[in-house]
Amino acid sequence: MKTILIVDDKMSAQRLVADYLTANHYRTVTANNGRDALFVARHEKPDLVLLDIMMPEMDGFEFMRHFRKEHDTPVIMLTAKVEETDKVIGLELGADDYVTKPFGLAELLARIRANLRRVGGHSAASDVLAAGDAVLDRSSHEVSIKGKRIDLTPSEFDLMSIFMSAPGQVFSRADLLERLKGNSFENVERTVDVHVRNLRAKIEPDPGNPQYILTVFGVGYRFNRDWDTIA
DSSP states (O other): OOEEEEEOSOHHHHHHHHHHHHHTTOEEEEESSHHHHHHHHHHHOOSEEEEESSOSSSOHHHHHHHHTTTOOOOEEEEESOOOHHHHHHHHHTTOOEEEESSOOHHHHHHHHHHHHHHHHOOOOTTOEEEETTEEEETTTTEEEETTEEEOOOHHHHHHHHHHHHSTTOOEEHHHHHHHHHTTGGGGOTHHHHHHHHHHHHHHOSSTTSOSSEEEETTTEEEEOOOGGGOO
């Protein structure tokens, strides 16, 4: 049974979501703020986090700054803010998805299931992609560059998988958004740029001069297939 951590300072919202998820065969644990959520996450090891942004003591953004240092667990932001900049900040900090309040519980459940599938949906032991000195193992959900393991969030892993499945192929932002999220993120193509920037920060020797994920100006991105140009 998958465990969902619900982080929200409103007890009524906690109970509503917890009751609904329990009825759909999930185990739930809760926290009232980001500080308590860090403690709960360390001890309960949830499979996914539902994270409110506006909370006392430690808000959702500060929680993400600390949480991503220790965990790559999927995080869905629950936010009443509708400004794109707030959503982008959350994504830059490592969130995988967001739902804007007010939201329907059926929609929330669909987002939870989709994010959990993305983490555990690959089971073939031989499902390994290799491109140059980069290796991606879908069965273990691991990526290594030059033999060094790289810790990626679920969204970053999926993005890396897309690129490595077709080195040299150019993907537009719309293509990547569709492959990553379907109709999630309200089709904000800037989301892709955030994930690419985060991914480059982890895999590139010099993120300002990328060697693996290349920008095709006016079009999108591609994974480098000219391996002799990579030091």
